[in-house]
Amino acid sequence: MMDEDQSIASGGHFEIPLPPGWQATPQESLADLTKEFTTTAAVDLLLVFPHTNGTFAPNCVATYEKVSQGDLQVWAEHNLRATIDLYPGTEVVDLGELYLSGKPSNSYTLFTYILNDRSVTCVQFVWHTPRNDGYVDVGIVNLQCLTDEYRDHSQALFDIIEFAQMLEGEDHVRVDNS
Amino acid sequence: MFESTTPEDARLKLRERVYVDFENFVVDGKTPGFLARRTLRSHGLWEEPGLSAVGEQYAHAMTHRRSRLIVRQLTATSIVATVMWVSPESITCVRHSDGHCLMWRIDACELPALVARLVGFEPRVTYDCGPRRVKSEIVEATTSFNLGLVESLLVRAAQAYEEAPEEGIAETPLSYGLRNRLWTLSMLTCEVDAPDTQLFENGDSTVSVMYLAVPESMFRLSPSDDSTSSLEITMTRPLVEWEQLTALTKVLP
Numbered sequence: 001m002m003d004e005d006q007s008i009a010s011g012g013h014f015e016i017p018l019p020p021g022w023q024a025t026p027q028e029s030l031a032d033l034t035k036e037f038t039t040t041a042a043v044d045l046l047l048v049f050p051h052t053n054g055t056f057a058p059n060c061v062a063t064y065e066k067v068s069q070g071d072l073q074v075w076a077e078h079n080l081r082a083t084i085d086l087y088p089g090t091e092v093v094d095l096g097e098l099y100l101s102g103k104p105s106n107s108y109t110l111f112t113y114i115l116n117d118r119s120v121t122c123v124q125f126v127w128h129t130p131r132n133d134g135y136v137d138v139g140i141v142n143l144q145c146l147t148d149e150y151r152d153h154s155q156a157l158f159d160i161i162e163f164a165q166m167l168e169g170e171d172h173v174r175v176d177n178s
Numbered sequence: 179m180f181e182s183t184t185p186e187d188a189r190l191k192l193r194e195r196v197y198v199d200f201e202n203f204v205v206d207g208k209t210p211g212f213l214a215r216r217t218l219r220s221h222g223l224w225e226e227p228g229l230s231a232v233g234e235q236y237a238h239a240m241t242h243r244r245s246r247l248i249v250r251q252l253t254a255t256s257i258v259a260t261v262m263w264v265s266p267e268s269i270t271c272v273r274h275s276d277g278h279c280l281m282w283r284i285d286a287c288e289l290p291a292l293v294a295r296l297v298g299f300e301p302r303v304t305y306d307c308g309p310r311r312v313k314s315e316i317v318e319a320t321t322s323f324n325l326g327l328v329e330s331l332l333v334r335a336a337q338a339y340e341e342a343p344e345e346g347i348a349e350t351p352l353s354y355g356l357r358n359r360l361w362t363l364s365m366l367t368c369e370v371d372a373p374d375t376q377l378f379e380n381g382d383s384t385v386s387v388m389y390l391a392v393p394e395s396m397f398r399l400s401p402s403d404d405s406t407s408s409l410e411i412t413m414t415r416p417l418v419e420w421e422q423l424t425a426l427t428k429v430l431p
Contacts, residue, residue, distance in 0.1 A: 091291035094416035095301040110417050112291045119287040121424065123417070147290045150424040 011044035013064040013139060016164040019156035022049045022060075044139075047160070049153065056118060058145035058153045060160050065138045072128065072136055079140070080109065083124065087113035100162060103127060112147055119147035123157065127166050139166040190236070190281040192221060197272065197279040204229070204237040236281055239263040239270040244430035247289075248367040249296040250320055254359035257323050260296055262289065264429055286429040293427050297364040299416035303394045306413040307350035309339030312390075312399065314407050320365050320388065328363060332356045332390075335411075352411070355392025362391045368426040387422065389414075 006017045009024035018024060025046040045062040067075045084090045094110040106127040112119050127139040141164060143157040192200070196217050199210040210218060218224035223233035242265040249260045258275040269289055273280040284292060312335040319327040336356035340348045355361050367386040388399040390411060398414040 089288070089291070091294065092301065093291075093294050093299045093420065096304065096415065096417070098417075108417065110420060112294070114287050117285060117287050119290050121290075121420070147424050148428045151421050154421050 009045050009047055011062065011064075012042075013044045013137070013167050014062045014141075014164060015167065016045055016047060016060065016062065016160055018047060019049075019159050021051065022047050022156065049145075049156065056115060056120060056144075056146050058149070058156070059143075060157070061142045061144075062164070063140045063142075065140070066131075066135050067128075067138050069130065069134050069136055072138075075138070076107075076126070079126070083109065083111070087111075087115075087120075087122075089114035098125070103166075120144055121147045121150050123161075125161055129166065129168060137166070137168070190221060190223075192279050192281065194274065194277050194279055196221065197274075197281065200233070200236075201240070204240045235268075236270050236283065239265040239268045239283070242267065243371050245371060246369045247293060247426065248365075248369070249293065250323070250365040250367075251296065251298070252320060252323070252325055252328055252363045254325075254329060254361065257325055259323070262293070264289070266429060266431055269429075289429065290424055290427045293366065294416065294423060297366050297389055297423075298362050298391045298396065299419070299423070302391070302396055302415070304413065304415050305351045305395045307347070307352050307395070308344055308411075309335045309350075309353055309356075310344065310411050311335065311402065311406075311408040312411060314401070314409050316363075316399070316409065317365075317386075317388070320363060329359070332361055332363075351394045352390075352392055352397065355394070360392050364389045364391070366423075366426065370430070385426065387419075387426075389419075 009016050009018055011027070011030075025048065030043045030046060042064050043061060044064045045060070047060040049058040051057070065075075080095075084092065090111055090113045092109060092111045095108065097107050100106070106125055108126070109124045110121070111124075112121050114120070122142055122144045125141045125143075127141075129137045129139075131137060141161060143160060145153045145157065196214070199214040200218060200223055202208040203210055210224075215224050215226070218233070219226075219230075222230055223236070224230055225233075229237055240263045243263045244266060245264045247262040247264060249262075251258045251260075256275065258273065260271060260273045263270045263272075264286075266286075269284045269286060271282050271284060271292070313331050316328060316331045318324075319331065333356060336353040339350075340353050343350075365386055365388045367384065369384045371383075388409075390397045390399055396414055396416070397411045398419070399409045399411060402408050402410045
């Protein structure tokens with residue numbers, strides 16, 4: 001459930017209510033992350049639940065890309081392949097479409113991978129909204145936590161995806177709620 | 179996926195009888211007879227007067243287990259049972275089929291993906307369709323690997339549905355798959371051996387879940403609310419079931 005006084009993390013392309021105990025990484029840190037981890041996508045929001053005694057913290061990474069309408073299918077296949085190749089020991093457990101009210105069409109991929117001898121579960125949601133200029137706004141939200149902690153965090157992860165909003169267009173002014 | 183989680187890469191292939199001798203010694207302390215010891219030795223598991231170093235490696239998870247996972251998977255043409263002995267330090271997996279066993283070890287981080295694969299969690303199209311019920315005898319038939327009874331119960335469920343379809347469509351992907359022997363029935367059982375740990379909310383030390391799959395779709399079998407002698411067949415998918423699977427595969431301290 002989303003509380004009325006819940007703080008909302010805002011990027012250029014996403015607004016995501018913060019579940020209790022979660023924190024948003026300052027925007028100025030995200031540019032460096034974008035340079036380090038991606039070539040085409042921009043890291044828009046990074047949310048973390050910083051509780052975990054130095055182990056892998058549950059997190060949410062939202063990125064944005066603008067893709068040509070005609071290249072969307074190729075992009076989707078490339079994204080899935082790149083995701084599988086990026087992480088060691090990846091096992092795709094499920095993929096499909098999830099219909100959420102008020103959300104543009106979206107797909108999800110549930111997979112596990114191995115990081116520092118721990119199993120990590122990742123649910124990746126991809127939303128795409130057609131624009132008027134022949135392009136599509138593509139938003140990717142990766143939700144991750146240790147697999148053996150999934151039961152503890154699944155509610156927060158799905159609250160994030162249920163209440164997250166992908167904003168239309170590119171020209172958004174970020175509102176800092178911190 | 180790590181190679182070690184693939185049964186075909188297992189380091190030990192044993193006849194069922196040999197494995198039983200090994201398990202009886204490790205779990206119950208029954209010393210195998212002379213011939214059995216020779217056979218165990220030829221597999222590298224025995225070195226008088228007890229287990230070899232290799233045998234000790236496999237035995238560790240069995241003697242220090244906190245839980246035991248059993249996946250029974252039946253298809254129209256095959257029966258496979260995989261037992262995973264889960265200890266905090268290591269996991270020993272034993273896959274039984276056709277009178278032979280494959281035994282291999284994995285790390286805790288590999289367990290959720292392995293169990294997901296064994297119970298048939300994979301991307302499917304997923305249709306929500308009938309039949310909606312199957313006789314509850316299927317639980318006992320699956321537990322006892324009575325493949326003939328399992329198949330006949332599934333075919334009867336499909337035929338009964340097609341004779342009186344509840345949703346107007348006689349032949350569904352599920353009824354077609356059941357009648358044409360395209361089904362896979364999986365039962366995942368978790369037995370907790372740690373007496374001080376309550377993994378399950380109802381206090382039970384054993385929990386089982388059953389899944390029925392055809393190529394297009396996956397279903398969960400669960401007791402019906404109306405206390406009939408049937409199980410309900412409900413459409414599901416791995417994303418929905420993941421929370422329970424991660425709880426059952428959690429390695430207890």
